[in-house]
Amino acid sequence: MDLTHLRYFQVTAASKSMSEAARKLGISQPTLTVAIRHLEKHLSTTLFLRERNGVRLTSTGDVLLRHATNLLSLIEHAEQDVRGLESEEVGSFVIGCHESLGAYFLPGFMSSFLQEAPRIELTLWNGPSASVTEAVIDRRVNFGLVVNVRPHPDLVIVPIFEDAVDFFVAAPPAGAPPVTELAGALQRLRTEPLIFAGRVFQSQELLDLLAKQKVVPSRLLSCGDLELVKSLTLANLGVGVIPRRVAAYGQEGRLRRLHPALPFFPDTISLVYRADGHRTRAALRLKEALARYGRSLGASQG
Template sequence: MDIKILECFMEVARHKSFSKAAEIMYISQPSISRAIKELESQLGVTLFYRDTKSVELTDAGEIILQQAQQIVSSFQNITSQLGELKSMQSGKIYVGLPQITAITTFSNMINSFRKEYPNIYIQLYEFGPKKVEASIQDGLLDIGIFTPAEDNKIYEKIWFEEDPLEVVMHPANRLTQYEVMDYRKLIDEHFILYNNEYHLHDMIINACNHAGFQPKIILETSQREWMIQMVMDNLGIALLPSKICRSLDTKMVACRPFLDPKPWLRLALVWKKGRYLSFAAREFILFAKKHYGVK
């Protein structure tokens, strides 16, 4: 069985798209289709079911994906000891990150890494945190950014982002009279909230419950721009990281910090413990540890 065919299969599974897989692998879409048909013929099963809008793995495809990842990883482990991969001149890294948060320090770190390793390609995927975590579990991503549980033994991680949340409101909101916030002041407000893909969703609801009320949620979303627009239209309040608040137009919205103890957004670079990582991904992790001062 040709490793290239397995790689084609994994890319279609990763992107749920024949055309996107062809684009990533720099081959034609008919070539991708032929590779999948050849693999299905060799194995005697259907790997994907397709309609006009999506491409999804069949049950057999799910099983074969797990085996394909192990085979390709083993092959990469051999070839990575040779030539350019060994000397870290080339490679590809798949990284997933959340949609709402402004991760300036991560962007700076990537820019520094690219300057030092210009031939290593970093593919970024913007997903909700739960999908990022699931993709790491499935081997479709090398590294993800989310908030893992402190006692989780499945992952290795580098904590790199701590940012306090602030209340974002319309300038006409009654809360602008206060210099600092606590959850009890928010009891009568309508909340524009992160959806339940985000750790902050549960954290905010639990904090409101602890303050003695159930928040009135009018919108749950993963779209930061929509959250801010709803606030600008005076339809509710949002709780956003301070780095995002600093970028907002103070004529359109007002922001207020919380009293101590403040609610925090905490993010880590996360990868699955024990999973094979390419030399490129391992070098990226070592670079990140050095960048963030982690031993």
């Protein structure tokens, strides 16, 4: 069924006159007559009764008018919604990131962005950086915050700030002297449990670097999550292998680097999204806000 013919039919029914309907539609009356006949032929019915003063609907015409009004109204709303997505800050998006990264990035970002763009809806998706990257490629996530992402032909990668995985210990009690000598830090690594997240490859890299320096911890305590590593380190159970920003958030001064001369693993946190993603106004606003907030974290650390 031709939607143009349906619109012609709707205007004719409202006007009750073929000539008046043709004038409103900006077409000739013969063109309108042909369109109505095509519609009647398609439906195998008569839609209008021709009278001396115009036309009036038949019973089947009444039924079609009811459906046509609903259908054309739905189409109009759809057009308005689509145009709104293109020109207004309206839309729904999924942000993906690792839980620990999100724990220090998202609270500050979300509190400001949700106020600034109240018509943009956000959903959060958590997983390791590799899983977030895969979800972006598969279009399950719109924007990903990932650590040390590998290049991919379908992705745009925007580095936004730096971090590093390092050795941390609980801060000494008030009045107790901190370990300032490298020899003392190495001794703690050899004698205390080393707590790390086994699935975080940077942890294994640091273990390998220690081995090259002939520093072998007496006990390895592997965990599945950086937050658990952080909690156990805060409980003074050993030396924790933790990203610096994860160690810092929410625990001001309670964790400190074991020693600045020890090896660490640099991290780059990037914003990733598909190169062919639909760039609506809302998508561009969200992308720019994520990048800007990430860069502000980098500037504050510097």
